[in-house]
Amino acid sequence: MGGVHPHDSKISRECAIEPLPLAPVVYISVAQHIGAPSVPVVAVGDKVKVGQVIAEPGGFVSAFIHSSVSGTVKSIGPRADLAGRPSIHIEIEVEGDEWLEGIDTSDKLITELPEDNKATIEKIRLGGVVGLGGATFPTHVKLSPPPGSKCERVIINGCECEPYLTSDFRTLLEKGEQVVVGAAILKKVMGDVPCTIAIEENKPEAIAHIQEVIAKLGYQGIEVMPMKMRYPQGGEKQLIDAVMHRQVGSGALPISVGAVVQNVATALAVYDAVQKGRPIVDNSVTVTGECFPKQANLLVRVGTPLKYIVDYLGGVPADAAKIISGGPMMGRAVANLDAATVKGTGALLFLTEQQTRRAPEGNCIRCGKCADACPMGLEPFLLNKLSRNGDVEALEANAAQDCIECGCCLYSCPAHIPLLDIIRQGKGAVLGAIRARAAAAKAAAEAAKAAAEADKK
Amino acid sequence: MSNLIISPSPHIHSKDSTKSLMRDVVIALIPAVICSVVFYGWQELLVLGVSVASCVLLEWAITKFLMKAPCTVGDFSAVITGILLALNLPYTTPWWVVFIGAVVAIGVAKMTFGGIGQNIWNPALVGRVFLLVSFPTYMTTWGAPAGVVDAVSGPTPLGAIQEGLLKGGASVQDLTAAYDYKSLLFANLGGSAGEVCALALLAGFVYLCCRKVIKPWITLSIFATVALTALVFNLANPARFTGPLFNLLTGGLVLGACFMATDYVTSPMSLWGGVIFGVGIGFLTMMIRYFGAYPEGVSFAILIMNSVVPLLNRWFHQKKFGRK
Numbered sequence: 190m191g192g193v194h195p196h197d198s199k200i201s202r203e204c205a206i207e208p209l210p211l212a213p214v215v216y217i218s219v220a221q222h223i224g225a226p227s228v229p230v231v232a233v234g235d236k237v238k239v240g241q242v243i244a245e246p247g248g249f250v251s252a253f254i255h256s257s258v259s260g261t262v263k264s265i266g267p268r269a270d271l272a273g274r275p276s277i278h279i280e281i282e283v284e285g286d287e288w289l290e291g292i293d294t295s296d297k298l299i300t301e302l303p304e305d306n307k308a309t310i311e312k313i314r315l316g317g318v319v320g321l322g323g324a325t326f327p328t329h330v331k332l333s334p335p336p337g338s339k340c341e342r343v344i345i346n347g348c349e350c351e352p353y354l355t356s357d358f359r360t361l362l363e364k365g366e367q368v369v370v371g372a373a374i375l376k377k378v379m380g381d382v383p384c385t386i387a388i389e390e391n392k393p394e395a396i397a398h399i400q401e402v403i404a405k406l407g408y409q410g411i412e413v414m415p416m417k418m419r420y421p422q423g424g425e426k427q428l429i430d431a432v433m434h435r436q437v438g439s440g441a442l443p444i445s446v447g448a449v450v451q452n453v454a455t456a457l458a459v460y461d462a463v464q465k466g467r468p469i470v471d472n473s474v475t476v477t478g479e480c481f482p483k484q485a486n487l488l489v490r491v492g493t494p495l496k497y498i499v500d501y502l503g504g505v506p507a508d509a510a511k512i513i514s515g516g517p518m519m520g521r522a523v524a525n526l527d528a529a530t531v532k533g534t535g536a537l538l539f540l541t542e543q544q545t546r547r548a549p550e551g552n553c554i555r556c557g558k559c560a561d562a563c564p565m566g567l568e569p570f571l572l573n574k575l576s577r578n579g580d581v582e583a584l585e586a587n588a589a590q591d592c593i594e595c596g597c598c599l600y601s602c603p604a605h606i607p608l609l610d611i612i613r614q615g616k617g618a619v620l621g622a623i624r625a626r627a628a629a630a631k632a633a634a635e636a637a638k639a640a641a642e643a644d645k646k
Numbered sequence: 647m648s649n650l651i652i653s654p655s656p657h658i659h660s661k662d663s664t665k666s667l668m669r670d671v672v673i674a675l676i677p678a679v680i681c682s683v684v685f686y687g688w689q690e691l692l693v694l695g696v697s698v699a700s701c702v703l704l705e706w707a708i709t710k711f712l713m714k715a716p717c718t719v720g721d722f723s724a725v726i727t728g729i730l731l732a733l734n735l736p737y738t739t740p741w742w743v744v745f746i747g748a749v750v751a752i753g754v755a756k757m758t759f760g761g762i763g764q765n766i767w768n769p770a771l772v773g774r775v776f777l778l779v780s781f782p783t784y785m786t787t788w789g790a791p792a793g794v795v796d797a798v799s800g801p802t803p804l805g806a807i808q809e810g811l812l813k814g815g816a817s818v819q820d821l822t823a824a825y826d827y828k829s830l831l832f833a834n835l836g837g838s839a840g841e842v843c844a845l846a847l848l849a850g851f852v853y854l855c856c857r858k859v860i861k862p863w864i865t866l867s868i869f870a871t872v873a874l875t876a877l878v879f880n881l882a883n884p885a886r887f888t889g890p891l892f893n894l895l896t897g898g899l900v901l902g903a904c905f906m907a908t909d910y911v912t913s914p915m916s917l918w919g920g921v922i923f924g925v926g927i928g929f930l931t932m933m934i935r936y937f938g939a940y941p942e943g944v945s946f947a948i949l950i951m952n953s954v955v956p957l958l959n960r961w962f963h964q965k966k967f968g969r970k
Contacts, residue, residue: 436968517656518655547659
């Protein structure tokens with residue numbers, strides 16, 4: 190259902206992943222995952238090693254954060270993140286590259302799966318693993334389904350359906366063995382359910398390679414599924430629909446239809462954490478754009494300032510008008526190159542003014558292309574009108590809260606109406622109304638309870 | 647560096663624009679335009695020229711002087727209205743009648759509502775029906791294509807049959823015997839310009855579907871409904887009611903179904919809304935043809951169903967992901 194077919198522009202697909210030299214200083218955010226920010230456990234002046242815990246989870250839905258370098262903690266305090274919002278960062282001055290004892294940094298592939306699933310999940314938690322597909326949801330939480338729900342299939346998301354992005358593709362090619370072992374670990378942890386590695390058809394080398402690796406390693410119940418090229422094929426709900434022919438309901442989690450989806454990079458992080466005792470300290474970042482002088486897929490330590498990455502590759506091109514952290518459809522425009530990478534940073538994309546220009550808005554011609562493009566079956570033309578009118582009730586009735594903000598509507602609108610911009614506002618109003626209702630219901634229930642207790646007395 | 651753009655996602659846009667879509671419709675109309683000019687000659691060219699020029703000029707003047715809004719003639723929609731209006735008129739229509747049609751189409755039916763995207767009824771059809779009601783003499787004197795039969799102005803096939811039936815005596819079979827389907831398909835009969843070559847129009851329709859400018863459902867449901875209704879009536883009383891193929895190929899049905907009923911602005915957004923819309927047009931067309939005062943009902947049927955579009959948009963929605 191729905192979706193669009195932008196040109197895939199994977200101009201960095203031939204660039205092998207190369208490690209970026211260490212930056213002189215890194216800034217590691219304590220709020221780089223969904224959930225509660227982590228709590229720093231180091232003090233200014235402390236010496237830290239690569240892989241050492243520097244912040245502990247601030248709640249159940251939270252994650253460990255490790256030092257990505259060895260050196261001295263220089264400061265702990267607020268700093269603008271990629272979105273320009275202040276959050277607590279731990280500044281570490283880099284002095285060499287000394288890893289914490291117990292971390293296996295060799296290339297040796299370990300294929301035997303650990304017996305104890307509980308211990309495996311704990312290792313994943315201790316490794317600070319979060320979903321690297323973009324949402325950065327703590328992985329150990331996803332792997333602990335609520336009572337009563339049962340996982341029936343693990344899906345490894347290798348669609349990489351956004352144009353320009355190639356880091357998952359390169360990871361599949363260069364770290365295919367590790368990804369498959371990671372998939373086998375996830376599959377085992379979820380109760381030895383079948384596992385599907387979903388890869389879009391525009392990556393035939395990756396499909397063939399992973400099929401070979403699975404055959405070579407001899408794991409049972411892991412299959413590669415080539416997916417039709419379509420954005421957003423790799424959206425979690427869309428992917429589950431394509432692989433399992435089940436639709437996750439509005440506001441529900443994938444586990445409600447028996448699915449657990451993990452990104453390729455997350456599977457690799459799981460392998461590292463479980464088999465090698467290596468937490469997330471780096472991730473692959475695609476640096477690309479037609480106007481950018483050098484295409485690259487870099488292995489970047491968490492907390493590296495964007496400016497350092499860009500300067501390494503030759504600096505910001507003169508005709509770059511927009512720098513995007515992530516892909517061109519869902520990524521975020523970055524103004525501040527002093528911001529540092531986080532675990533979930535997958536790409537830095539440079540677009541020219543001409544590539545990213547928005548044409549002036551015209552009248553809606555009621556062509557319905559936005560509704561055809563919407564992968565959630567919504568009617569953006571209608572939500573646009575309702576949002577502008579501030580009709581929150583009608584917005585909710587027309588499922589504005591189901592919008593996944595994939596951008597297909599705005600991308601496809603021939604009249605250049607900023608549909609998603611407007612719908613985001615409406616969606617925010619609906620979510621606010623839903624929360625207010627829930628709070629009111631809770632307050633009413635508590636008041637009733639208190640009244641009942643007062644009556645008893 | 648300092649002037650980096652910060653705006654929300656998505657950061658890229660498809661190449662489609664209102665202009666590119668409308669330009670595709672113009673391209674799709676070219677075969678029919680060439681056909682009608684070839685068959686009717688310079689007089690048809692005059693009708694087309696006056697119609698397109700008036701529509702474009704009127705829209706320009708109205709946006710500039712009355713609305714004081716950005717000019718929208720660059721989006722080709724006025725060109726389409728002009729071509730469609732011309733194809734709906736006999737090639738013998740005087741230039742000033744064509745101009746009045748353009749005034750009603752652009753001035754009344756389109757710009758009064760706020761311009762492109764805002765109108766309720768198809769502008770070209772409103773213009774056409776206005777002329778049909780106001781200037782029946784000009785509008786029902788159809789010239790036979792140059793070099794065909796005795797080149798005398800004659801009625802359209804549907805008009806001839808209704809006239810024949812009113813006079814009494816002759817049955818539909820006798821009357822339709824005068825027309826063979828090959829000549830209907832290949833533009834050998836009298837009629838408004840756009841009625842004369844079904845194949846050229848269908849080629850344009852296929853082009854639009856291939857380019858994904860329109861979806862075929864509305865058009866196909868019109869064809870299916872017309873064929874089915876005609877089949878039932880024709881089987882019940884062949885002497886009174888004309889058959890399916892005859893009805894499909896006459897009276898501007900192909901033009902209406904391919905290019906007028908599929909107008910974005912005045913057709914429903916959803917699949918099922920579109921199907922109901924098409925069925926309504928097909929059925930109303932046949933009722934007007936069989937029982938109405940006018941020999942030909944496509945224009946009226948489309949305008950009537952245009953009025954129902956807001957309701958169809960309200961009733962029919964596409965299926966939402968993960969919801970019943």
